[in-house]
Amino acid sequence: MTTTNDPSPAGDGGGDRSLPVIANPSRRTAVKGAFATLGAAAFVAAVSPLRQAAQRSSAAEFMQSHYKRLTDEDKRQVIARLEAEAKENHGVEVEIADDRPIPNTKFVYAINLSVCNGNGKCVEACHKENNHDRSTGQSYIRVLEMPKGTMDMEQGNTTYSGVVPKDDKFYLPVQCQQCDEPPCVDVCPVKATWKEEDGIVVVDYNWCIGCRYCEAACPYHARRFNWKQAEVPAEEINPDQSYLSNRIRPVGVVEKCTYCLHRTRRGKLPACLEACPTGARVFGNILDPDSNIRWILENKRVYILKEELGTKPAFFYYFD
Amino acid sequence: MVVVCWDGTPPRDNQRRERDVLAQSISTVPSPIVAQAISETERKSSAPSEPGRHAVVVRRPDGPPLIELAATDPQGRSGQVACSTCHSVRPPNLANRSSDSLDEFHQGLTFNHGTLACYACHNPEQSDALRLADGSVVEYRDVMTLCSQCHAAQATAFRHGAHGGMNGHWDLSRGPQTKNNCIDCHDPHEPSYPKMIVGFKPRDRFLKDETKHDDHK
Amino acid sequence: MSSTTAVPTSDDHRSDESHLLSYPRFLKRILWLATEGSFGFYAWMTLLTALSLVGANAWANQVAGGMIGTNMTDHVSWGLYIANFTFCVGLAAGGVMMVIPAYLYDDEDMHKVVIVGETVAIAAIVMCTLSVIVDLGRPDRFWHMIPGIGEFNWPMSMLTWDVIVLNGYLLINLHVVGYLLYMRYLGRKPDPKWYIPFVFLSIFWAISIHTVTAFLYCGLGGRPFWNTALLAPRFLASAFVSGPAFIILVMRVIRVTTGYTAPVGPARTLIQIIRVAMVVNLVMLASEIFTLFYTGGGHASAANYLFFGAHGHHGLVPWIWSAIALNLLGTFLFFLPAAMERSTVRIVACLCCIVGIWIEKGMGLIIPGFIPSTLHEIVEYTPSLIEWKVTVGIWAFGMLVLTLLMKLVVSVFTGQVRSKEPTATV
Numbered sequence: 001m002t003t004t005n006d007p008s009p010a011g012d013g014g015g016d017r018s019l020p021v022i023a024n025p026s027r028r029t030a031v032k033g034a035f036a037t038l039g040a041a042a043f044v045a046a047v048s049p050l051r052q053a054a055q056r057s058s059a060a061e062f063m064q065s066h067y068k069r070l071t072d073e074d075k076r077q078v079i080a081r082l083e084a085e086a087k088e089n090h091g092v093e094v095e096i097a098d099d100r101p102i103p104n105t106k107f108v109y110a111i112n113l114s115v116c117n118g119n120g121k122c123v124e125a126c127h128k129e130n131n132h133d134r135s136t137g138q139s140y141i142r143v144l145e146m147p148k149g150t151m152d153m154e155q156g157n158t159t160y161s162g163v164v165p166k167d168d169k170f171y172l173p174v175q176c177q178q179c180d181e182p183p184c185v186d187v188c189p190v191k192a193t194w195k196e197e198d199g200i201v202v203v204d205y206n207w208c209i210g211c212r213y214c215e216a217a218c219p220y221h222a223r224r225f226n227w228k229q230a231e232v233p234a235e236e237i238n239p240d241q242s243y244l245s246n247r248i249r250p251v252g253v254v255e256k257c258t259y260c261l262h263r264t265r266r267g268k269l270p271a272c273l274e275a276c277p278t279g280a281r282v283f284g285n286i287l288d289p290d291s292n293i294r295w296i297l298e299n300k301r302v303y304i305l306k307e308e309l310g311t312k313p314a315f316f317y318y319f320d
Numbered sequence: 321m322v323v324v325c326w327d328g329t330p331p332r333d334n335q336r337r338e339r340d341v342l343a344q345s346i347s348t349v350p351s352p353i354v355a356q357a358i359s360e361t362e363r364k365s366s367a368p369s370e371p372g373r374h375a376v377v378v379r380r381p382d383g384p385p386l387i388e389l390a391a392t393d394p395q396g397r398s399g400q401v402a403c404s405t406c407h408s409v410r411p412p413n414l415a416n417r418s419s420d421s422l423d424e425f426h427q428g429l430t431f432n433h434g435t436l437a438c439y440a441c442h443n444p445e446q447s448d449a450l451r452l453a454d455g456s457v458v459e460y461r462d463v464m465t466l467c468s469q470c471h472a473a474q475a476t477a478f479r480h481g482a483h484g485g486m487n488g489h490w491d492l493s494r495g496p497q498t499k500n501n502c503i504d505c506h507d508p509h510e511p512s513y514p515k516m517i518v519g520f521k522p523r524d525r526f527l528k529d530e531t532k533h534d535d536h537k
Numbered sequence: 538m539s540s541t542t543a544v545p546t547s548d549d550h551r552s553d554e555s556h557l558l559s560y561p562r563f564l565k566r567i568l569w570l571a572t573e574g575s576f577g578f579y580a581w582m583t584l585l586t587a588l589s590l591v592g593a594n595a596w597a598n599q600v601a602g603g604m605i606g607t608n609m610t611d612h613v614s615w616g617l618y619i620a621n622f623t624f625c626v627g628l629a630a631g632g633v634m635m636v637i638p639a640y641l642y643d644d645e646d647m648h649k650v651v652i653v654g655e656t657v658a659i660a661a662i663v664m665c666t667l668s669v670i671v672d673l674g675r676p677d678r679f680w681h682m683i684p685g686i687g688e689f690n691w692p693m694s695m696l697t698w699d700v701i702v703l704n705g706y707l708l709i710n711l712h713v714v715g716y717l718l719y720m721r722y723l724g725r726k727p728d729p730k731w732y733i734p735f736v737f738l739s740i741f742w743a744i745s746i747h748t749v750t751a752f753l754y755c756g757l758g759g760r761p762f763w764n765t766a767l768l769a770p771r772f773l774a775s776a777f778v779s780g781p782a783f784i785i786l787v788m789r790v791i792r793v794t795t796g797y798t799a800p801v802g803p804a805r806t807l808i809q810i811i812r813v814a815m816v817v818n819l820v821m822l823a824s825e826i827f828t829l830f831y832t833g834g835g836h837a838s839a840a841n842y843l844f845f846g847a848h849g850h851h852g853l854v855p856w857i858w859s860a861i862a863l864n865l866l867g868t869f870l871f872f873l874p875a876a877m878e879r880s881t882v883r884i885v886a887c888l889c890c891i892v893g894i895w896i897e898k899g900m901g902l903i904i905p906g907f908i909p910s911t912l913h914e915i916v917e918y919t920p921s922l923i924e925w926k927v928t929v930g931i932w933a934f935g936m937l938v939l940t941l942l943m944k945l946v947v948s949v950f951t952g953q954v955r956s957k958e959p960t961a962t963v
Contacts, residue, residue, distance in 0.1 A: 042590050053597075115483075121519075165515070186694065216754075218911065219758065221911045226603070276485055278485065291490075296481075
């Protein structure tokens with residue numbers, strides 16, 4: 001790729017412009033070595049804040065395997081470590097369980113939009129139950145105020161306030177729909193999120209790499225990323241926790257609604273349902289023919305969000 | 321004066337109650353006029369004590385309402401009296417439909433429940449109880465039976481968990497469930513669910529309040 | 538080069554010497570050479586190093602303080618990093634527009650400079666990889682993606698496909714470039730069976746990297762702005778503009794700094810390619826815009842926000858119209874006869890198209906995918922200072938890699954360094 005076979009013109013050009021003081025190759029090597037060392041030192045200095053980040057996570061956490069690969073003994077150790085960390089970092093005694101799905105159970109949620117008045121108690125209950133960051137008022141639920149006469153979410157607004165319900169509005173709470181075809185699970189590059197047998201889509205917070213592809217994939221704005229470490233005063237921390245649910249999440253990972261599996265897998269109702277003063281929320285096991293949820297699906301006109309996307313939500317909306 | 325015997329605070333476990341106290345609840349949920357701990361609850365008939373299953377408990381009023389006396393006796397004590405204290409000696413006006421036409425008592429009562437007359441629900445013969453449409457007596461504790469005469473659709477939905485709030489367990493093999501009754505949420509004299517004020521709002525980073533410059537319209 | 542064959546055959550070079558000895562010596566020699574240069578070169582390298590360090594420091598702070606240091610949110614969960622990533626993938630794929638004429642059409646002149654395209658691809662892939670790593674909330678868990686010890690969600694996750702194709706493309710190009718340089722250094726004629734199959738593989742691979750990158754976005758049903766089958770073709774068309782334009786600039790820099798003058802043919806071929814690709818890109822952009830706006834409805838809301846602003850928010854409007862203006866201007870300039878000569882017009886045209894496409898693919902495509910959000914909330918996004926620093930750092934590091942590689946390529950191919958002549962640089 002040269003026009004000449006003779007190296008000298010280019011060589012001369014290089015020579016003319018090279019540093020004149022150090023023509024001696026061995027000395028040049030020394031100078032180059034010095035600059036390389038300097039560069040390396042500058043690099044080490046530049047990335048020194050990483051030390052701070054490294055102190056946050058232990059070697060055991062770094063080495064921890066995927067949730068599904070943990071043996072019972074591994075899990076016991078991991079949970080003991082997490083409980084100790086909660087004590088150390090947040091000054092609170094917590095109890096982290098490893099709640100597994102109840103056999104023959106598939107959880108389904110329904111909301112009566114004729115009744116929901118947008119008061120936001122569910123949003124608040126979620127915030128407290130799941131140890132969300134206090135400064136941002138994080139919650140897995142957002143409620144859209146929608147004009148009556150449309151189901152077009154573009155017409156909605158989540159920042160409404162004041163007295164509710166307004167006469168010309170209805171209210172649409174949205175949280176994780178626990179889809180049967182969850183796009184968020186498909187896209188995860190490291191299988192850090194998956195759908196369990198009872199239908200709940202969970203995240204292993206200790207496996208997630210924080211790429212946020214799932215956040216881009218979710219059509220329901222159900223996922224949240226820990227942009228910073230959640231701050232919750234020790235006395236407000238809900239100590240009743242589960243590994244895949246409301247334990248205090250590490251920074252830099254994605255989380256989501258788990259239908260409060262630390263409650264529901266123990267037979268209890270989700271926190272958002274209990275907090276609802278209007279009784280708009282219904283929760284249950286769709287495999288139980290006598291369940292409330294089955295009666296609703298069989299007797300009410302139900303609607304699912306963004307049905308055209310084929311995500312098959314386990315979350316239904318209905319009107320009286 | 322509205323006198324309804326109920327407890328506006330849904331029963332919850334202690335921990336949850338404490339946490340609720342922490343949060344300033346700015347809501348206009350009907351507050352208890354006569355707060356009485358629900359001492360007694362009754363099992364819902366639909367799920368009787370099947371072995372291994374816990375009950376669905378529907379909260380009930382304690383009994384007939386009691387009126388707080390405005391005046392005090394010479395010893396400075398106030399007191400509560402039953403409806404029958406006055407009504408046993410006053411003839412019922414079966415046509416009355418509103419507090420406006422009353423000249424002595426119950427004047428502050430707001431009534432907005434269709435075109436019902438007072439004695440459509442209150443029992444003229446037995447003022448410490450209610451009456452059904454067929455004239456039969458129904459106790460205050462069984463008020464839901466009364467409501468269900470007209471609101472059958474709601475009663476059906478209620479039976480299937482599709483109307484009314486609840487607490488406790490979805491899985492009755494693991495624990496009981498408590499359900500509100502009609503008048504926990506609906507004031508019988510003005511049953512439409514009250515307006516509330518939105519208290520808690522997430523503060524999403526960079527999300528501006530759309531309502532301030534809403535050009536949706 | 539007049540003597541492609543003269544160099545290899547001119548000597549009794551130590552063809553019998555073991556590669557175990559000659560290869561390390563080759564590496565040592567080129568490492569030495571790559572760090573030799575003029576004041577200008579040292580100044581340039583110092584500047585790039587400094588900028589890289591600024592970027593590294595900003596990233597370290599981002600990791601230590603959490604991603605809150607960026608201006609990304611749960612609503613706009615990808616930002617400048619992924620935008621830049623997308624552009625760099627295009628840059629890498631664009632190099633194939635030299636490979637195709639050189640190897641498929643046996644364009645002799647192009648054959649002489651095709652290694653520039655392959656080298657640009659290497660630097661671009663380095664930038665891609667860095668752009669993804671800085672976007673991770675938990676870079677310490679990067680190993681979770683390594684098959685075997687981690688969990689690799691292949692074939693379900695498009696991101697795993699991207700990891701495969703990008704790394705594969707990097708390896709292919711490293712092999713081809715490394716092999717050609719080493720052979721040239723040894724003074725041997727490269728054995729076609731050791732690189733021609735890889736070159737042809739790289740053609741398909743280049744298409745695949747940008748297709749897969751488009752699939753990352755267009756496969757998401759919840760993001761109507763991205764959810765279009767036209768996305769991958771658009772990506773390719775714009776890549777075949779930005780890649781060649783960038784290569785033309787690199788060749789200009791080589792000519793100015795080393796005095797090496799490439800034949801006029803390759804640049805002209807590249808400009809012909811750019812002319813076609815840019816028109817195709819603009820046609821596809823236009824049909825995308827037509828479909829969105831003529832149909833209207835919810836699917837157009839992101840486009841509406843992007844081009845005209847919505848509900849009082851106009852954050853991306855200046856960006857996209859700058860991109861459109863730059864792309865149109867660049868296209869116009871490329872169609873001027875002056876673009877066929879070594880003129881300023883050509884340089885300006887290249888710069889216009891590079892910047893225009895960088896915006897169109899990044900701030901004009903990745904960001905509006907999130908605005909409005911899936912709940913139709915409008916949260917705007919402007920990169921934070923940390924994000925700009927990191928991105929500049931990535932570009933500086935990419936240019937650092939590119940400069941070193943180009944230096945090697947030029948010195949090996951101009952015969953400054955070869956096995957029989959250890960002191961060639963004096």
